[in-house]
Amino acid sequence: MTTDDSSASSLNTxxxxxxxxxxxxxxxxxxxxxxxxxxxxxxxxxxxxAMGNAIEWFDYGIYGYLTIYIxxxxxxxxxxxxxxxxxxxxxxxxxxxxxxxxxxxxxxxxGRQKVLVxxxxxxxxxxxxxxxxxxxxxxxxxxxxxxxxLRIVQGFSAGGEYGGAAVFMAEHAPDxxxxxxxxxxxxxxxxxxxxxxxxxxxxxxxVGEEGMxxxxxxxxxxxxxxxxxxxxxxxxSLHESDVFTEAAASEKTxxxxxxxxxxxxxxxxxxxxxxxxxVTLLNIAxxxxxxxxxxxxxxxxxxxxxxxxxxxxxxxxxxxxVISPIGRLSDRVGRxxxxxxxxxxxxxxxxxxxxxxxxxxVFLQTVGxxxxxxxxxxxxxxxxxxxxxxxxxxxxxxxxxxGYNVATALFAGTSASIVAGLIEITGSKxxxxxxxxxxxxxxxxxxxxxRETAGRSLRGDKCPGEDDEIRALTGVEPIGYKG
Numbered sequence: 001m002t003t004d005d006s007s008a009s010s011l012n013t014x015x016x017x018x019x020x021x022x023x024x025x026x027x028x029x030x031x032x033x034x035x036x037x038x039x040x041x042x043x044x045x046x047x048x049x050a051m052g053n054a055i056e057w058f059d060y061g062i063y064g065y066l067t068i069y070i071x072x073x074x075x076x077x078x079x080x081x082x083x084x085x086x087x088x089x090x091x092x093x094x095x096x097x098x099x100x101x102x103x104x105x106x107x108x109x110x111g112r113q114k115v116l117v118x119x120x121x122x123x124x125x126x127x128x129x130x131x132x133x134x135x136x137x138x139x140x141x142x143x144x145x146x147x148x149x150l151r152i153v154q155g156f157s158a159g160g161e162y163g164g165a166a167v168f169m170a171e172h173a174p175d176x177x178x179x180x181x182x183x184x185x186x187x188x189x190x191x192x193x194x195x196x197x198x199x200x201x202x203x204x205x206x207v208g209e210e211g212m213x214x215x216x217x218x219x220x221x222x223x224x225x226x227x228x229x230x231x232x233x234x235x236x237s238l239h240e241s242d243v244f245t246e247a248a249a250s251e252k253t254x255x256x257x258x259x260x261x262x263x264x265x266x267x268x269x270x271x272x273x274x275x276x277x278x279v280t281l282l283n284i285a286x287x288x289x290x291x292x293x294x295x296x297x298x299x300x301x302x303x304x305x306x307x308x309x310x311x312x313x314x315x316x317x318x319x320x321x322v323i324s325p326i327g328r329l330s331d332r333v334g335r336x337x338x339x340x341x342x343x344x345x346x347x348x349x350x351x352x353x354x355x356x357x358x359x360x361x362v363f364l365q366t367v368g369x370x371x372x373x374x375x376x377x378x379x380x381x382x383x384x385x386x387x388x389x390x391x392x393x394x395x396x397x398x399x400x401x402x403g404y405n406v407a408t409a410l411f412a413g414t415s416a417s418i419v420a421g422l423i424e425i426t427g428s429k430x431x432x433x434x435x436x437x438x439x440x441x442x443x444x445x446x447x448x449x450x451r452e453t454a455g456r457s458l459r460g461d462k463c464p465g466e467d468d469e470i471r472a473l474t475g476v477e478p479i480g481y482k483g
Contacts, residue, residue: 034174045172046181048234049165050188052120055227056161057189059127061196062220063089064291069217073135074144082299086417088148092155096405099159104401105261111240112168112397115160120235122157124228126150131221163401170388171241176331176455182384183327187320193290194316201309243458247393264395271390272399274449276407281343281443282379283412288432289372292416300423301358315369319377326381334454335386339447342378346440354433389453389464
């Protein structure tokens with residue numbers, strides 16, 4: 001059930017009865033009742049979060065698009081050079097949970113904004129330093145070791161970046177537009193990845209493969225410096241959300257970071273498992289479609305690098321256009337119907353999509369990639385509004401950062417190297433499709449176990465949507481929750 005904007009205010013008024021279990025007044029924020037200054041704060045918070053997220057994914061994007069050159073420069077010309085390059089990326093993902101375990105509880109203790117300033121500094125520095133690394137021809141085996149160390153620093157920092165940005169944005173957004181504003185964080189994700197694709201493709205087209213190997217591969221990494229400075233400026237001027245400051249003032253936040261961690265594991269392990277199941281699908285789909293696919297098209301299928309990259313860029317641009325309307329739609333119909341559509345779609349359509357991609361016909365290849373891109377954009381449009389709402393305020397950063405990064409490290413971060421290795425061993429070019437089918441099954445189960453939280457308040461020490469007697473500001477009804 002949905003309501004129009006004119007009735008949102010009456011819904012908000014009708015909800016100002018106390019929760020019979022907690023005797024607390026549920027406070028819902030309606031964008032129609034916000035002042036000009038409050039709306040400005042929301043937009044600034046969105047920009048600061050999205051910019052940092054764009055830089056993180058710009059880094060992952062350029063690493064994926066430059067894998068062919070990085071493998072030759074840092075791992076030689078052996079048959080497993082590509083797999084080794086992706087394995088280096090996978091190792092960095094193993095350090096994301098460490099970042100989540102340290103930075104997540106810290107964000108619940110001292111605040112989200114301070115941790116986000118730290119993460120953007122570390123991500124920017126690590127990415128830029130890759131651009132000045134010596135190669136194997138210069139320093140031998142030290143080259144891949146240095147590359148690995150910088151990827152580890154980047155992985156640790158990313159362990160607190162994405163979860164913190166999503167929580168920060170979700171807590172600033174009005175409850176009846178959290179899906180819309182949250183989608184801009186993922187707009188930043190796509191913008192960073194798309195910028196990486198355009199830059200790397202343009203460089204390859206201009207200087208050729210020899211020029212890239214001669215040193216032009218360094219430029220995309222070095223461009224992170226000015227982008228990082230912009231993000232740092234934006235984040236340094238941000239303020240904590242009312243959701244967090246109210247919890248801190250009422251002493252509902254943990255006094256020690258370890259307290260938030262213990263509280264999370266003891267009281268919210270079920271939410272952690274749900275988040276991890278969903279993130280397994282989300283990130284396997286993201287990394288295979290937007291990071292691994294360029295290498296798959298060029299190395300496995302032998303397609304023209306520039307043409308394949310441009311096709312993928314076109315699909316990402318379309319995704320950027322539709323992501324915010326899909327986020328707005330999730331505010332009206334709920335998160336779960338959209339998420340289930342995408343997860344079931346991956347189960348049914350992944351293998352047919354990769355069959356189309358393997359064809360020599362450019363139109364059929366584009367259709368196959370478009371199928372994967374459409375399903376992905378439905379997932380990412382809702383993730384920043386869905387996952388922070390799984391947890392209450394006092395463990396929200398911890399829960400998101402830890403669950404997200406553990407799942408990413410175990411299943412998603414290793415997906416590219418595993419798929420590349422399985423293709424090498426089995427000779428089957430459909431391995432990525434079957435991998436996505438398995439991820440789709442896991443994601444569907446997790447989504448079915450979620451509460452519907454569209455329009456519900458993030459305030460307080462209870463999980464949003466836990467008391468379904470209190471209607472959401474948007475009027476969305478809970479569906480399919482069996483808790």
